[in-house]
Every structure is written in structure tokens, then in C-alpha cells.
Amino acid sequence: MPMIQITVPAGSLDASKKAEMIRLITDAAVAAEGIPAVRAQTFVQIHEVPDGGWGIAGRAVTLAMMQAALAAH
Amino acid sequence: MPMIQITVPAGSLDASKKAEMIRLITDAAVAAEGIPAVRAQTFVQIHEVPDGGWGIAGRAVTLAMMQAALAAH
Amino acid sequence: MPMIQITVPAGSLDASKKAEMIRLITDAAVAAEGIPAVRAQTFVQIHEVPDGGWGIAGRAVTLAMMQAALAAH
Amino acid sequence: MPMIQITVPAGSLDASKKAEMIRLITDAAVAAEGIPAVRAQTFVQIHEVPDGGWGIAGRAVTLAMMQAALAAH
Amino acid sequence: MPMIQITVPAGSLDASKKAEMIRLITDAAVAAEGIPAVRAQTFVQIHEVPDGGWGIAGRAVTLAMMQAALAAH
Amino acid sequence: MPMIQITVPAGSLDASKKAEMIRLITDAAVAAEGIPAVRAQTFVQIHEVPDGGWGIAGRAVTLAMMQAALAAH
Numbered sequence: 001m002p003m004i005q006i007t008v009p010a011g012s013l014d015a016s017k018k019a020e021m022i023r024l025i026t027d028a029a030v031a032a033e034g035i036p037a038v039r040a041q042t043f044v045q046i047h048e049v050p051d052g053g054w055g056i057a058g059r060a061v062t063l064a065m066m067q068a069a070l071a072a073h
Numbered sequence: 074m075p076m077i078q079i080t081v082p083a084g085s086l087d088a089s090k091k092a093e094m095i096r097l098i099t100d101a102a103v104a105a106e107g108i109p110a111v112r113a114q115t116f117v118q119i120h121e122v123p124d125g126g127w128g129i130a131g132r133a134v135t136l137a138m139m140q141a142a143l144a145a146h
Numbered sequence: 147m148p149m150i151q152i153t154v155p156a157g158s159l160d161a162s163k164k165a166e167m168i169r170l171i172t173d174a175a176v177a178a179e180g181i182p183a184v185r186a187q188t189f190v191q192i193h194e195v196p197d198g199g200w201g202i203a204g205r206a207v208t209l210a211m212m213q214a215a216l217a218a219h
Numbered sequence: 220m221p222m223i224q225i226t227v228p229a230g231s232l233d234a235s236k237k238a239e240m241i242r243l244i245t246d247a248a249v250a251a252e253g254i255p256a257v258r259a260q261t262f263v264q265i266h267e268v269p270d271g272g273w274g275i276a277g278r279a280v281t282l283a284m285m286q287a288a289l290a291a292h
Numbered sequence: 293m294p295m296i297q298i299t300v301p302a303g304s305l306d307a308s309k310k311a312e313m314i315r316l317i318t319d320a321a322v323a324a325e326g327i328p329a330v331r332a333q334t335f336v337q338i339h340e341v342p343d344g345g346w347g348i349a350g351r352a353v354t355l356a357m358m359q360a361a362l363a364a365h
Numbered sequence: 366m367p368m369i370q371i372t373v374p375a376g377s378l379d380a381s382k383k384a385e386m387i388r389l390i391t392d393a394a395v396a397a398e399g400i401p402a403v404r405a406q407t408f409v410q411i412h413e414v415p416d417g418g419w420g421i422a423g424r425a426v427t428l429a430m431m432q433a434a435l436a437a438h
Contacts, residue, residue: 021251022128028243037292046126053338055314073256088344094178095347101170110219119345146183168274192272198380199411201387241420265418313397320389329438365402
């Protein structure tokens with residue numbers, strides 16, 4: 001029965017990654033509930049925050065900055 | 074006094090349908106509250122989920138798929 | 147197909163008003179979409195903000211303050 | 220980097236199921252992104268909708284009604 | 293520790309205003325909590341509602357209408 | 366014109382801190398917009414996530430755990 005709203009930076013996920021995110025997250029939610037029948041009523045929406053609108057600790061962090069930080073990591 | 078956030082697939086509603094949705098949903102909220110004065114403080118935002126980001130039962134469902142299913146229905 | 151999240155002050159709506167809000171708002175959304183078949187996939191959640199957590203123009207407005215203002219109105 | 224807001228009916232998940240939901244859904248999000256480093260910046264919040272505030276196809280569906288329907292299923 | 297979701301009309305804030313909004317709102321949240329250490333875990337996302345999807349008192353209010361009203365104000 | 370939804374762990378803010386959060390965050394939003402007239406249309410809602418429903422990096426983090434970590438910090 002869960003409604004799952006996922007917020008990501010715009011451009012960070014392409015269509016195939018979104019499909020994978022929906023599949024895997026739905027599987028996870030159903031497994032956590034332990035009731036297979038909730039699958040039909042499990043909904044996922046992936047919202048996108050336009051670049052420049054994502055703030056961490058007071059700083060606007062662009063997608064390019066995130067990707068550079070993850071690459072360096 | 075209600076804040077109403079509506080999430081729809083991007084491209085599923087044009088400007089006139091959005092205006093109609095705002096009008097009708099505000100009327101409905103005010104009628105349900107039974108207090109006409111709340112109208113001035115009733116806000117609606119229609120968020121759009123980019124195509125490919127809408128999941129039902131673990132599957133990414135595109136706007137084209139939804140429209141085909143509704144047409145067949 | 148709309149997902150409708152309604153945010154209201156905690157305690158402002160009893161069970162019967164919530165049921166009425168769900169009914170009327172779903173009817174409104176389906177009418178605005180103009181596609182009766184979307185009804186089955188129209189979901190409403192009524193979230194409650196605990197008293198003291200609702201701000202208008204910088205002031206925390208409690209449910210009692212709102213009800214007094216609406217009564218005076 | 221995903222922010223994941225999960226909305227469930229109040230009382231439908233106990234503490235251990237919530238912990239399991241957080242664990243499994245974070246694993247799923249990280250796997251879908253394909254970037255292990257995003258785990259540290261993956262946040263999940265489980266919101267609860269008070270009983271009577273969950274609407275499906277225009278009807279207020281209580282937790283008891285949902286559990287009965289799932290049991291019958 | 294706060295997660296702050298800000299919803300604004302699309303096009304109402306440019307990149308520099310968004311960065312300023314993130315900076316000032318994070319400062320405000322940290323000051324209100326009174327715990328400097330929460331800064332690292334304070335996240336802001338600025339969502340944009342596409343033009344025509346913003347309703348006030350039942351009317352769809354476009355960005356142009358808002359800007360005209362603010363200018364007249 | 367911003368709608369600001371703040372999500373915090375339940376019990377982390379008392380009424381006076383919530384009022385302070387609303388005041389300061391509204392001031393910040395208005396200052397960032399640079400248009401004093403938006404104050405009247407700036408709304409803040411402080412949502413609370415019940416204890417046990419807050420996940421960081423896959424772990425359910427309770428309010429007690431957060432407060433201990435902040436104190437140690």
C-alpha cells in the first residue's frame with residue numbers, strides 16, 4: 001500500500017535507471033511489508049529537482065558538482 | 074485551509090484541464106470543509122513527473138502506455 | 147491517474163469530513179480529467195500537520211487561531 | 220543522492236518493519252543508481268497518514284478495511 | 293536534521309536566487325534548531341510547478357499574473 | 366509565493382522552536398526572493414516523521430540516536 005515519492009536531481013537518472021529504480025524499490029517495499037498482495041497498490045513517482053535547486057548544508061550543489069564528487073569518491 | 078499537491082504524469086493535462094482541475098478541486102475541498110471562508114486560503118499545486126518516472130506495481134508506465142490502457146478501457 | 151496529497155492542520159477534519167473530502171475531491175479530479183476510467187487509479191492522502199507547525203506570513207497559526215478567524219469571518 | 224518519502228497508513232508498519240523498509244529500499248536505490256557512494260546521501264522518511272485519510276477511487280479506506288482485503292486476497 | 297522542500301512557480305527564481313534561498317533558509321533552520329551541527333544534515337530541494345499549475349482560491353494563477361500582482365503591490 | 370514543507374523527526378522541535386523556525390524561514394524566503402510582498406503568500410508546514418521512520422544510509426535512526434550523535438558532536 002505504500003506511496004513512494006523519490007526526489008532526485010534532474011538529469012541524474014535516464015529512463016532505464018528510472019525503470020530499474022521503480023522495479024527494485026517496489027520489490028524492496030513489498031518484501032519489507034511481507035505481503036505480496038500490496039504490490040498492485042505500490043506506486044512510485046520519481047520527481048526531478050531542476051539543476052541549481054538542490055542544497056546540502058547551505059550550498060547549492062549542481063549535478064556536475066555531485067558527479068565530480070562521486071567520481072572522486 | 075488545505076494545501077493540495079496533485080502529482081500527474083508530465084503532459085497528461087494541458088493548461089485548460091489544469092485550470093479546470095484547480096477550480097473543481099478547490100470547490101470540492103471548500104464544500105467538504107463546509108466553511109466558505111477557507112476558499113481564500115486553499116492552494117493547489119500540480120506537480121508533473123517526467124515521463125518514465127511513474128511506477129505501478131513495479132513497472133515504469135509511460136504516458137503513452139497509460140493513454141493506451143485508458144483508451145482500451 | 148492523479149495522486150493527491152492534502153495537508154491540513156491536525157484536528158481540523160473529523161473522519162466523516164475526511165471521507166467527504168476524499169469523495170468530492172476524487173469526483174472533481176475525475177471530472178477535470180474527463181476520463182471516468184481514471185477513478186480506480188485516483189488516490190488521496192490527507193496528511194496532518196501537528197498544531198503549532200502551520201505558518202502563514204511568518205507566524206505560527208494554531209488550529210484555535212484559525213477557527214477563531216474563520217468564525218469571525 | 221535520492222530523497223525517498225514513503226507514505227503509509229498509520230499503524231500499518233511497526234518499528235522493525237520500518238527499519239526493514241529503510242534498509243531494503245536504500246539498498247534498492249543504491250543498486251539502481253549503480254554508485255555505491257550515494258548510500259551516505261540516501262535518505263528515507265516514512266510518513267504516516269492518520270486512519271480515515273486514505274482514499275482509493277473516492278472511498279475512504281481504513282487500515283482495518285485494507286487488512287481485511289489483503290487477508291481475503 | 294530538517295528536510296526542506298520548497299515549491300515555487302517554474303521560472304520565478306533564477307540560479308542565483310535559488311542559491312541565495314538555499315543559503316538563507318539553511319541558516320534560518322540551523323538557527324531555529326539552535327544546534328550548529330545539524331547544518332551538515334540540512335537538505336533543501338526547490339521544486340518547480342509548471343506554469344498554469346498553481347491555484348489560489350480556485351483560480352489558476354500564471355507566473356505573469358503573479359508578477360503583475362506583485363508589481364502593482 | 367513559496368510553499369515550504371519542512372520534515373523533521375517527531376519530538377525534535379517543541380512549539381516555541383517551531384514558531385521560531387516558521388519566523389526565520391519565512392524571513393529567509395522573503396529575503397531571497399527580494400520581494401517583501403510575497404510574505405503574505407509564504408506558507409510553511411512542519412511535518413513530523415514518527416520515531417523509527419527516519420533512514421540515513423540504510424539505517425533507521427531514532428530521535429534518541431540523533432540527539433546522542435549531536436551531543437557527541
